[in-house]
Amino acid sequence: xxxxxxPLSVSVAPGQTARITCGGNNIGSKTVHWYQxxxxxxxxxxxxDDTDRPSGIPERFSGxxxxxxxxxxxxxxxxxxxxxxxxxxxxxxxDHSVFGYGTKVTVL
Amino acid sequence: xxxxxxxxxxVKKPGESLKxxxxxxxxxxxxxxxxxxxxxxxxxxxxxMGMIYPYDSDARYSxxxxxxxxxxxxxxNSTAYLQWSSLKASDTGIYYCARSRTVVATAPLGDWGQGTxxxxxx
Numbered sequence: 001x002x003x004x005x006x007p008l009s010v011s012v013a014p015g016q017t018a019r020i021t022c023g024g025n026n027i028g029s030k031t032v033h034w035y036q037x038x039x040x041x042x043x044x045x046x047x048x049d050d051t052d053r054p055s056g057i058p059e060r061f062s063g064x065x066x067x068x069x070x071x072x073x074x075x076x077x078x079x080x081x082x083x084x085x086x087x088x089x090x091x092x093x094x095d096h097s098v099f100g101y102g103t104k105v106t107v108l
Numbered sequence: 109x110x111x112x113x114x115x116x117x118x119v120k121k122p123g124e125s126l127k128x129x130x131x132x133x134x135x136x137x138x139x140x141x142x143x144x145x146x147x148x149x150x151x152x153x154x155x156x157m158g159m160i161y162p163y164d165s166d167a168r169y170s171x172x173x174x175x176x177x178x179x180x181x182x183x184x185n186s187t188a189y190l191q192w193s194s195l196k197a198s199d200t201g202i203y204y205c206a207r208s209r210t211v212v213a214t215a216p217l218g219d220w221g222q223g224t225x226x227x228x229x230x
Contacts, residue, residue, distance in 0.1 A: 001171060033216035042204055042220040054218060086154050090214040096170045102153035
């Protein structure tokens, strides 16, 4: 199965930029989606198809994907951005989807 | 507004069977969007279990869950199901259903149910 690697945690001060990476073998050839999960809540899609944002998601959330790394960038971080973030891809070789292990973003 | 309403919390004993549900509303053509099931074990990340295309009941499973659970759907009442024939303590967790954003299997999960807490304990 395709493996997605994420850092366990990222800490960032309010107003700064958080970058969350998602590593995978030639992940740049795949389409990556990102989800935000806050305690006690269902996950929310924040970026899809590498770079697109669903309606209602602030422009501060952006994504990129190239080579072996996809990145979710949160600009001008706010306290409300504190959450776990998961990347997801479709493993076309095995016909199923995969989530990364998740990154906990802490706002200092 | 798309809504996925899941059945309530369950407390079961090891070896018992269980079927939880996810009813879709607020959108046309329930049958032409994929419904996925995602597990969240206590204190852990998200695990994609599998999904179903209600139109023809085409189901895909993660290798980790194939043979362990069964995903089904009833078009007549716009409901998807996740079932176990013999629960284990390690099945304890929150189970989310989620709808694909488009009709394509590889689409992201744009709408989520509220989650069903399943506790398996002797």
